[in-house]
Amino acid sequence: MDIVSMLEDAIGKEKILADNASLYSYGFDASIHHAIPSVVVTPRSEEDVIEIIKIAHEHAIPVVARGAGTALSGQAVPIKGGIILDMAAMNKIKEIKIENFYCRVEPGVVYGELNRQLAKYGFFFPPSPGSGDVCTIGGMIATNASGMRAIKYGATRDYVLGLRAVFPPGKAYALGSSTLKNSSGYQIERLLAGSEGTLGVITEATIKIIPLPEKRGVALASFDSLHDAGKGVANIIASGIIPSALEIMDRVCIQAVNKSMNIGLPDVEAILIIEKDGKEEEIKKDIERIAEICRKSNAKDVVFTFDEKEMANLWKGRKGVLPSLSRYGENRISVSLADDMAVPISKIPDAVKAFQELSRKYGILIGTYGHAGDGNLHTKILIDPTSEEEWKKAEKLVDEIYRVVYNLGGIVSGEHGIGISKAPWMIKENIELMEKIKAAIDPKNIMNPGKMMQWKGSIITNLRYR
């Protein structure tokens, strides 16, 4: 029997998609890669997932779990073919337990929707990835996603109390707990955070939630030099104030956002957007102090606001960097390469400067922005995706970028994850142990094979551009 018929028999025809339009469109995430799966399955329950994994294990067929497909490094692309497990239909919020500080959700729940529901109780789940309006809780856990608020609130992993997950050969486990503290053995639920679907399929998550801050305030500081902006970051951190976000954007990003979004960011070398949340009186004082610190760090101009609409507008500008860059180059588009390195906070200006130098050396436009407050930088590289030459050049550039990052004491990914496009630059020492864990849990190597430590070779592969 072929795979499609086996799956249809096991969980029902209506949950299986094997038409060309589906197979082709499920082959993309938000990365540079594309590959076509053999079949797409849309499970509605953990029981469905168990049946699928049993079949996949028995016949050694690759399985790639998928949330919203917003991964930036090819994590959700089925490069070895096989089954795409679209978890989007498992999207129930099962319970919200305010008194116990947790909620229990299915993996397909969209982050933004969960926070809309939690807000009714005055609570939230903080990680705030830029893709939060569409990405799923399952995808966030599997990539250990985070965002601009990580500086104060940490990443998704820090909020995973418990999980249910299905592992090969097709058995579900309850991992962790719903208690806030847990020193009861290996925390396998946290191992799944960042596992990129290479170990098991998350079918339910118990997530820690916390009360929403009373109020937020935002300052926007503009700088004529990157170095001063970096100094501003260091001085804010050194002051003891813990902002709820501290973002940096370089000139290329500012111009790209202004070109496509009409938000009117100041036309300078770099800007910092700093958010402070908490009690009203406290944030007013702190935002004014932050403004003062920025001025002392040579900010050309500092404005601040407590108005919800104005703040939303500023954040819209920041969140729009990534897509706006795609409109920036005349004949070039932005591609997701070397997009997410983390360096020690004090090294940010050095990193950004080095990227700009590399940009000149290779004649490739690079936009740099990111979470300056926790050392997590994003770059976007603008190339002509139809030119083989440019891809070759870009790969060399990426390699040099990561060398700089290592020399500054940094790592390859702070939040987006590894997938394919960052695989060659993972820290070598970790790989051996990761492979042992992977082999123990998934002996037939069916779970998202060929990703992370398993990817060997050039990253310019399975390109989605033709």
Add this chain to the structure above:
Amino acid sequence: MEREYNNQFALQVMKMLEKYYKEILTCTGCAFCKKACQVYLHTRKEKDSPKGRIMISYGLLTGELKEDASIIEALQKCALCRLCESVCPSMIKITDIIKAARHDLKGMLREHERIMQEIEAWNEPIKGERLLVMNSKNEIVDEIAKKLHAAAWHGGCGGAIERIGRENEMAGRLIEKIKEAGVKQVIYYEPDCKKYFEGFDAVNIVDLIESVDAGESYAVHIPYDFDGEFVEKVKKLFEKKDVEYIHECCGGRREFKEAFPEEAEKMAKDVIQKSNGRKIITISLECYEHLKKYGNVIDLLHIAKFKD
């Protein structure tokens, strides 16, 4: 069940899509557009999302995908409501790409074939110097025509044919007929129709409305795909009232509703739900005919008072 379609595919050249090559490459694949697409939110299938349709168009353009029933269906299962464009941070011309892809398709859904035949077969006599061109058989059309001392044409100007992705020959024939009849002034409704009436004294019907008699509590349904100038005119009619606007698509366009009745019903029910129990005033007769099956709805023309 495999959908019925006309499958006369020859070796295909994606003529229209070629113009959108760079535009498609510019799409970052971020998927932000998914959150706005009512069709996707109901089916939760990637091919039914705006991003999915763009990628499918790309596959057709590069030759990696060959046209088949699933591809025709995915490309046609879009109401062209443009809500996705309102949230796309890269400002991708999503519906232009989808329309170009449809244009290049060889095959056609059976429902669309039938709709085209019906539209093209429409005929009625045109008399007089003033003509009201509407795409509706609702009796309100005749009532308004009478009030405006105009003759009425109920067969529209073939917008559905264009949206399906075929040459709109109906519009050309209508213009010929209008010329023959010696019509001087054309009154039209949908802003999209204006382009056909160049050279005529063409008046939008909304400009002839003096006021609306709407009652107290209601929500106004203005689908997002109507052009800005037209929407502003409509909003002016409700200026001093406390109104809530609903921009979501109800799935009521004929070519969508007849090909995808299940999705169209769900979309209509969503629009009704968004009104929070208030009466809905919709600005399109097409939406009205669809929405009224599911809730308390009236359309603008039914409550309009016309200028003398």
